[in-house]
Amino acid sequence: MSVLKKVKEARQAALKMANLPLEVRNGALEKAAREIENQKDAILEANRSDLRRAERLVKLGKMTKALYNRLVLTEKKIRSIAESMRSVASLPDPLNRTVYSCRLDEGLDLYKVTCPIGVIGAIFEARPDVLPQISSLCLKSGNAVVLKGGREAVNSNRILYEIIRESTEAAGVPRGWIQLIEARREVREMLKLDEYIDLLVPRGSKQFITYIQQNTRIPVLGHAEGICHIYVDSEADLEKAVNICFDAKVQYPAVCNAVEKILVHSGIAPRFLPLLAQKLQEAGVEIRGCPRTRRIIEAKAAKASDWKAEYLDLIVAVKIVDSLEEAIDHINTYGSKHTDAIVTENARNAILFLERVDSSSVMWNASTRFSDGYRYGLGAEVGISTGKVHARGPVGLEGLTTTKFYLVGKGQVVSDYIEGRKKFKHERLKAEWRDFRREVLGS
Amino acid sequence: MSVLKKVKEARQAALKMANLPLEVRNGALEKAAREIENQKDAILEANRSDLRRAERLVKLGKMTKALYNRLVLTEKKIRSIAESMRSVASLPDPLNRTVYSCRLDEGLDLYKVTCPIGVIGAIFEARPDVLPQISSLCLKSGNAVVLKGGREAVNSNRILYEIIRESTEAAGVPRGWIQLIEARREVREMLKLDEYIDLLVPRGSKQFITYIQQNTRIPVLGHAEGICHIYVDSEADLEKAVNICFDAKVQYPAVCNAVEKILVHSGIAPRFLPLLAQKLQEAGVEIRGCPRTRRIIEAKAAKASDWKAEYLDLIVAVKIVDSLEEAIDHINTYGSKHTDAIVTENARNAILFLERVDSSSVMWNASTRFSDGYRYGLGAEVGISTGKVHARGPVGLEGLTTTKFYLVGKGQVVSDYIEGRKKFKHERLKAEWRDFRREVLGS
Numbered sequence: 001m002s003v004l005k006k007v008k009e010a011r012q013a014a015l016k017m018a019n020l021p022l023e024v025r026n027g028a029l030e031k032a033a034r035e036i037e038n039q040k041d042a043i044l045e046a047n048r049s050d051l052r053r054a055e056r057l058v059k060l061g062k063m064t065k066a067l068y069n070r071l072v073l074t075e076k077k078i079r080s081i082a083e084s085m086r087s088v089a090s091l092p093d094p095l096n097r098t099v100y101s102c103r104l105d106e107g108l109d110l111y112k113v114t115c116p117i118g119v120i121g122a123i124f125e126a127r128p129d130v131l132p133q134i135s136s137l138c139l140k141s142g143n144a145v146v147l148k149g150g151r152e153a154v155n156s157n158r159i160l161y162e163i164i165r166e167s168t169e170a171a172g173v174p175r176g177w178i179q180l181i182e183a184r185r186e187v188r189e190m191l192k193l194d195e196y197i198d199l200l201v202p203r204g205s206k207q208f209i210t211y212i213q214q215n216t217r218i219p220v221l222g223h224a225e226g227i228c229h230i231y232v233d234s235e236a237d238l239e240k241a242v243n244i245c246f247d248a249k250v251q252y253p254a255v256c257n258a259v260e261k262i263l264v265h266s267g268i269a270p271r272f273l274p275l276l277a278q279k280l281q282e283a284g285v286e287i288r289g290c291p292r293t294r295r296i297i298e299a300k301a302a303k304a305s306d307w308k309a310e311y312l313d314l315i316v317a318v319k320i321v322d323s324l325e326e327a328i329d330h331i332n333t334y335g336s337k338h339t340d341a342i343v344t345e346n347a348r349n350a351i352l353f354l355e356r357v358d359s360s361s362v363m364w365n366a367s368t369r370f371s372d373g374y375r376y377g378l379g380a381e382v383g384i385s386t387g388k389v390h391a392r393g394p395v396g397l398e399g400l401t402t403t404k405f406y407l408v409g410k411g412q413v414v415s416d417y418i419e420g421r422k423k424f425k426h427e428r429l430k431a432e433w434r435d436f437r438r439e440v441l442g443s
Numbered sequence: 444m445s446v447l448k449k450v451k452e453a454r455q456a457a458l459k460m461a462n463l464p465l466e467v468r469n470g471a472l473e474k475a476a477r478e479i480e481n482q483k484d485a486i487l488e489a490n491r492s493d494l495r496r497a498e499r500l501v502k503l504g505k506m507t508k509a510l511y512n513r514l515v516l517t518e519k520k521i522r523s524i525a526e527s528m529r530s531v532a533s534l535p536d537p538l539n540r541t542v543y544s545c546r547l548d549e550g551l552d553l554y555k556v557t558c559p560i561g562v563i564g565a566i567f568e569a570r571p572d573v574l575p576q577i578s579s580l581c582l583k584s585g586n587a588v589v590l591k592g593g594r595e596a597v598n599s600n601r602i603l604y605e606i607i608r609e610s611t612e613a614a615g616v617p618r619g620w621i622q623l624i625e626a627r628r629e630v631r632e633m634l635k636l637d638e639y640i641d642l643l644v645p646r647g648s649k650q651f652i653t654y655i656q657q658n659t660r661i662p663v664l665g666h667a668e669g670i671c672h673i674y675v676d677s678e679a680d681l682e683k684a685v686n687i688c689f690d691a692k693v694q695y696p697a698v699c700n701a702v703e704k705i706l707v708h709s710g711i712a713p714r715f716l717p718l719l720a721q722k723l724q725e726a727g728v729e730i731r732g733c734p735r736t737r738r739i740i741e742a743k744a745a746k747a748s749d750w751k752a753e754y755l756d757l758i759v760a761v762k763i764v765d766s767l768e769e770a771i772d773h774i775n776t777y778g779s780k781h782t783d784a785i786v787t788e789n790a791r792n793a794i795l796f797l798e799r800v801d802s803s804s805v806m807w808n809a810s811t812r813f814s815d816g817y818r819y820g821l822g823a824e825v826g827i828s829t830g831k832v833h834a835r836g837p838v839g840l841e842g843l844t845t846t847k848f849y850l851v852g853k854g855q856v857v858s859d860y861i862e863g864r865k866k867f868k869h870e871r872l873k874a875e876w877r878d879f880r881r882e883v884l885g886s
Contacts, residue, residue, distance in 0.1 A: 018798065019798045199831075217660075240853075251858045332458055364852065366852030376553055377871070389832070390832040408807045413690030414813055441794060
C-alpha cells in the first residue's frame, strides 16, 4: 500500500476516533498489553532476527555497541512495555474537557472543549519500545497514528505493530487508525503530506530531528538539542551548587536535560571551582574552562565552539562571569531554550533569572534533570518541546489534543446584535460540555 | 536598516518585554492612543498622499473602488483607532497566569506560567487600521512585533508606526520593540528568519495567506479560507432555518464566517427550499443548486468546483442530502474546518453533528456569523485559526502567549529519586506564581 493510501486511511479513521468512548480506548490499551505479553515468544523471535543483522553490522563497525544494546528485547522489557501501556490506560481522559464556557446571551451558550488533533506522524530511530509507547499515547488521546521506525528494528517493530493493530481493532478502535511505514524513502513522501498529517512527533538524534524540521511543513513537536546551563550565583550555597552540578552532569549524561555548561560568578569562583572540579573529576568528567577558570582549576581550554556544543557525554564547559546579567545574556545567546538553572540563596537574583531566561524550564536550586514529563507530574511524556507555539517544555497527553468550540443556540442570528435589537451578555460559565450533552441526550 | 537588523533588534527588545509590568504596557497603550488623536491632522495628511496615488490606480483600473474605500481614514476612524487601543489596555492581563502548579515533593514546587511568545511577524494588506490594532495586541501580550503593511497605505502606515513607536518607547517600552518593513521584496527575507521570528499573523486575501503559509517555516496563525456550511436537518424548525441561513449569507457576505453552502435533508427540502429561495432572492442572492435542488426551486446549476468555492459574495450553493451522515461526510470532505452549523430540533442529531464535524467551531441552531473573538467573549481577536496546533477557532490574546515552567527547589537532585532515597509526591496545588513571587521578594 502506498504512503498516501496509508495516510488517507489514517485520516478516515481519525474522524471516527474523535468520539470513541473512554472505555473503548482504555479497553483496547488493556487488550493490546495482554496480547503483547501473550505473544512474547513471537516478539522475541522477531527481535532475534533484527539482532542477527545488527551483530554483523557491529562486527563491520557500522553500528555502535550502544545502539545494539538498545535494540535488544527481553522478557522483562516486554513485560515493562505491557505495563507502560496499562499505565497510559490509567491516566485521566485528556478528551472532552471543557476549558472555557461562556453564556453569550440567554439561550446561546459556548463551550471550548478538548479533542484529538487528528493524524499524528511518529518517526523514530532504533529502540523498539518507542512504537508501543507512542501508539498508546495516540490511542488514549483519540488520534490516528502513522509510524515510521528505525530500519534496524524492522522485524521487532512489525510484529509489535501487528499485535497492537489487531488487538485494538478487535476491541472496537476504527480500522486503519494505526499505520506502519518501513522504507526510508517513504519518510520523504510522508513529510510532504501536510494536508493529511496534523503533527509530527519525532524521536532521535539532533541530526535526525533537525532534518525533519527542515524538510516538512507539518508542525513538529520536539526539540533538536538541550544545551542546559547552571549558573552558580555569588550568593550560592556551595554544597547545593556542587550537588546540583554533579547530579545534572553525572547521573545520566546522554540525555537532553543534562547540564552542558556551568557559569560561575567571579566572586564565588575561587571557593566553588576547586570543590566542583574535585567532585566532577572523581566521576571522570572532562572540564573545559574559559581562561579565568583555568587560572583557578586544571582544565582543558574551552574553544568558542564549546559554548554552543551539546556533548551528551561526561564533558562540561565552565565559564566565569562577572554578573547575573552576563549569565542571563550568555544563556539567551548560546542556549537552546530547553532548561536552565540558578543556584543562589538570594531571592531577588533568583526571580530575575527565572523571569529573564527565555527557556521552556527555568529552575532555582534544583537539578536540570527534573525537566521531564513524569517528574513534572504530567503522567506521561509525549516529548519535550523547545518550540514556543502549541506546547513548550515537557509535554503530556495534552500536547496531542487541540480544542473545538461548540455553540448551542435557539435560532439566534448576528444581525440582531449588530443592529442593536439584542445585546451580548458574555457571562463566564462553569458549565461542562459533558453535563450538557448528557442532559440533552437524556442518558 | 536591513530586515535582519530590524528583526534582531526586535528579538533583543522581546527579551526585556517579557517582564514589563502591566502598568507600563497599559500606560504605553493609553499614551499611544492619545498621541494618535493629537496628531490626527498629520495622519490625515499622510493618508491623503496614499489616496492621491490610489485614485490614479482606480482610474487606470488597477485598484478596485472597494479597496480604495478601505484605505480612507477620517477623523471618526482615527478616534475609533484610539478607542480600540484603549479597549485593549482595559483587557485582563494575559501574562503571568499560573495554568498548572504541582508540589513535586516537599520544598520542590513547579509552576507553569503564561508568558509572551517573543517576536511576532504581522503581515497585512491595505487597511491602515490593522497596524495600530495588531501592535496593541502584541504590546499588551508583551511581544515585540515586526510589521509589514500594504504598499497602498505606505504613508499612513509609516506615520502610525512612528507615533506608536515614539509614544510607547517614551512610556518605558524597550527600544526597538516595534519595527516596520516597507518593501515587498523584504517580505521574502522576513519569511526566512525563523530563527528570530516566533509566529506570523497574516491578514489578507486567501491567495496572500496561502502564499505565506507555503513560503516559510515560521508557524502561521490564521486561516486561508472559510467555506462554512449550514445543514438543515429533516427535523429543523423551518423559520429558524430560514433566518439562520439568511443571516449567515446576507448580513455580511464578504467575511470568512459567512455561509457558502447549504445542505438540506431530502425529507424537508420540498417545504424548506421555496421559503429559503424566496427570502434569499429578495436580497439578491444567487443560488447554485444540485440537480435535485433545481427540481424544487429555480437555481443555476452548481458545478463540481462550487462545493470547494469560497464566494465571499451574495452567492450560495445548495445541495440535497439523504442523511445526517452524508451531510457530515460532505462537510469533512469539502469544508475548510472553519465554522459549520446544524439546524434541528433533534438533540441526538445535533450532538452527532457537533462531535463528528471536524471544524474549529460547530453550531447548533445559531448563525455561523457568531464565530468571532469579540462575540465569543474573548475580548479581542488576534485571528481565526483553522490550524489545529497552538490555537484553533477565534483566538484572543492568549494566542500571542506561550507558557514557561518555573521549578523552585532547595537543592534537590534527581539521583535521590532514581535511587529510591526520596519519592515524588505530585500533589496538585492551587498556588499562583504571582503570590509566590511577591512573598519571596517581600514586596
